Amino acid sequence: MGRVFMVDLQGNIYICKHCKTHLSTEQDIISKAFQCKHGRAYLFNNVVNISVGVKEDRMMITGMHTVVDIFCVGCGSNVGWKYEFAHCKSQKYKEGKSVLELYKISGPHDSNDLASDGDE
Numbered sequence: 001m002g003r004v005f006m007v008d009l010q011g012n013i014y015i016c017k018h019c020k021t022h023l024s025t026e027q028d029i030i031s032k033a034f035q036c037k038h039g040r041a042y043l044f045n046n047v048v049n050i051s052v053g054v055k056e057d058r059m060m061i062t063g064m065h066t067v068v069d070i071f072c073v074g075c076g077s078n079v080g081w082k083y084e085f086a087h088c089k090s091q092k093y094k095e096g097k098s099v100l101e102l103y104k105i106s107g108p109h110d111s112n113d114l115a116s117d118g119d120e
Contacts, residue, residue, distance in 0.1 A: 006073065007048040014044075014100060014107035021049050021074030023100060026108050030093075035061070036101045041080065042109070047098040049073045055084055063088040070098055079104045 012026035024044045034041040053069035066085035069078050080101050083094040102109060 009048065012108040014042075014105045014109075016072040016074055016077060016079060017104055017106050018077050019072060019075035020106075021072050023047055023049060023072070023079060023105060024098075030097060032109075034099055036080075036099070038101060038103050040102045040109075041099045042102065043094065044098050044100060047080075047082075047100065050079070050098075052082060062091050065091065065094070077104060 007022060009022040009025050013022050014024045014026075015022055024047045028045045028047070029042050030045050031043040032040075034043050047070065049072065050070040051073055053071065055066055055068050057064055057066050064087040065083055066087075067081045067083055070080050070082050071077065072079050080099045082098040083096065086092050086094050
């Protein structure tokens with residue numbers, strides 16, 4: 001197996017809580033109104049330093065989506081998921097976007113974001 005190439009980001013960044021690998025920037029946030037099993041999550045336009053799992057269909061609050069889990073390349077931790085396909089026309093904006101779960105990352109979000117209601 002070859003060496004993993006890591007992207008270093010600048011500005012207000014989000015990092016893996018376990019190994020501090022850079023994942024995304026504050027400027028890449030599309031929505032802060034997402035929900036995961038363990039609390040809040042953000043939808044990002046671009047996420048780096050990740051590997052993807054197997055595609056699967058999941059029924060979510062907003063309908064059926066084809067998604068892949070995303071993992072930090074630094075430590076292998078699951079940090080969220082990426083939307084591959086939205087089965088509902090109104091959800092197409094999510095395709096190609098990634099969700100990072102706040103309890104798995106560190107960054108400039110405030111502590112109030114860790115426990116409120118949202119979309120997914």
